[in-house]
Amino acid sequence: MSSLIKLGASNMITADSDEPLHVFDLPQIYMKPTGTELIQTLDLVTIKPRSFASSAHDPAKGRAVDPTGLTRYLTSIIASPLSWLETDELREAIWDAAAARLSERSGRTAMPAMSRVFAIPTSWGEEFTLTLHEPSLTSDNLGMKTWVSSYLLSKRLHSLLDTTPPQLVPSTSTTPTPNRTLKALELGAGTGLVGLSFAALRGKSAKIHLTDLPPIVPNLAHNAALNIELLTKTAATVTTGVLDWSVAPATPPTPEEQYDLILAADPLYSPDHPQLLVDTIAVWLSRGLDARVVLEMPFRDAYLPQIRELRERMMNLGLAVVEEGEETGYDDWETAEGGAVAVRCWWSVWGWSEKLR
Numbered sequence: 001m002s003s004l005i006k007l008g009a010s011n012m013i014t015a016d017s018d019e020p021l022h023v024f025d026l027p028q029i030y031m032k033p034t035g036t037e038l039i040q041t042l043d044l045v046t047i048k049p050r051s052f053a054s055s056a057h058d059p060a061k062g063r064a065v066d067p068t069g070l071t072r073y074l075t076s077i078i079a080s081p082l083s084w085l086e087t088d089e090l091r092e093a094i095w096d097a098a099a100a101r102l103s104e105r106s107g108r109t110a111m112p113a114m115s116r117v118f119a120i121p122t123s124w125g126e127e128f129t130l131t132l133h134e135p136s137l138t139s140d141n142l143g144m145k146t147w148v149s150s151y152l153l154s155k156r157l158h159s160l161l162d163t164t165p166p167q168l169v170p171s172t173s174t175t176p177t178p179n180r181t182l183k184a185l186e187l188g189a190g191t192g193l194v195g196l197s198f199a200a201l202r203g204k205s206a207k208i209h210l211t212d213l214p215p216i217v218p219n220l221a222h223n224a225a226l227n228i229e230l231l232t233k234t235a236a237t238v239t240t241g242v243l244d245w246s247v248a249p250a251t252p253p254t255p256e257e258q259y260d261l262i263l264a265a266d267p268l269y270s271p272d273h274p275q276l277l278v279d280t281i282a283v284w285l286s287r288g289l290d291a292r293v294v295l296e297m298p299f300r301d302a303y304l305p306q307i308r309e310l311r312e313r314m315m316n317l318g319l320a321v322v323e324e325g326e327e328t329g330y331d332d333w334e335t336a337e338g339g340a341v342a343v344r345c346w347w348s349v350w351g352w353s354e355k356l357r
């Protein structure tokens with residue numbers, strides 16, 4: 001779509017100017033703007049999903065819009081019969097676009113479903129892309145969205161797990177050394193970004209089971225299917241299923257059923273979660289020499305006590321940090337004011353402490 005909006009005979013708004021647009025610069029309904037003018041305007045005021053780029057500046061972003069009065073402006077379009085426009089289809093398209101712009105300004109929870117593409121680096125210098133479907137987000141289904149720490153962890157996996165094509169032989173001291181197929185489990189996988197990235201990176205030298213709560217798993221399975229071409233090319237084995245941390249397995253898993261590696265991104269957002277998560281890790285993590293847990297989570301103010309509790313519980317279980325660090329990502333949705341939200345995240349790799357000595 002063109003980055004120019006024509007306003008009457010002489011007014012042109014360019015998308016690249018530094019000056020933020022004010023609502024009075026936009027075509028007003030009482031002036032009966034054309035359908036094209038309205039569509040272009042509504043495109044210009046889109047709050048675009050950020051690409052999780054590790055910078056607050058998103059070069060793909062268009063011209064800033066002063067949010068003052070924008071909600072009223074969008075409502076005026078929705079409330080107008082747009083009777084001067086030629087077709088019902090055009091009127092519908094404009095009302096839909098105005099409603100979508102209003103939703104964006106109501107926060108991510110009001111956003112419609114979407115598909116997003118994530119670029120994941122590899123240790124051999126290439127990157128691959130994963131396409132993930134994100135249904136419309138509701139407050140109790142946080143796994144329908146891809147959260148920033150999962151993107152940071154997905155980009156870090158290749159260095160943590162030291163993958164190399166085509167044999168995909170890992171060799172660091174901090175990660176399992178598979179002369180056999182590595183069995184991995186993702187807890188609270190959400191849309192599956194971490195687990196699917198792991199599968200594509202490790203290819204045939206690993207099997208991964210992506211798990212979450214029952215309402216989340218159908219979309220998780222859908223996302224695995226969406227990326228089947230990449231997963232087939234790398235010969236990765238991916239399965240999905242329900243694993244609720246609050247439900248103990250009817251019979252404890254045998255050592256063969258346990259996992260060499262457990263992955264989890266952004267798993268703590270309730271006071272119960274540290275205990276539930278660590279108890280689940282205790283059940284499912286192999287007692288083998290090379291067993292590892294890889295975690296990444298944001299330092300959200302409200303959940304700092306949960307992060308402390310998680311650390312303590314992991315250590316009480318007999319696990320110790322092998323490697324850890326902090327990094328900053330940017331939340332994928334801008335605020336209505338146009339600013340990216342910086343999120344500080346903590347990543348960590350854990351192994352059995354007596355076996356680390």
Ligand SMILES: C[S@@+](CC[C@H](N)C(=O)[O-])C[C@H]1O[C@@H](n2cnc3c(N)ncnc32)[C@H](O)[C@@H]1O
Nearest residue numbers: 143146147150188189190213244245246265266
């Ligand atoms: C904030 S989301 C993170 C999703 C994904 N890992 C990401 O970072 O994009 C937390 C995830 O934990 C899952 N979860 C919460 N409680 C759970 C439980 N008791 N058992 C299993 N998964 C749970 C949620 O369904 C959700 O998918």
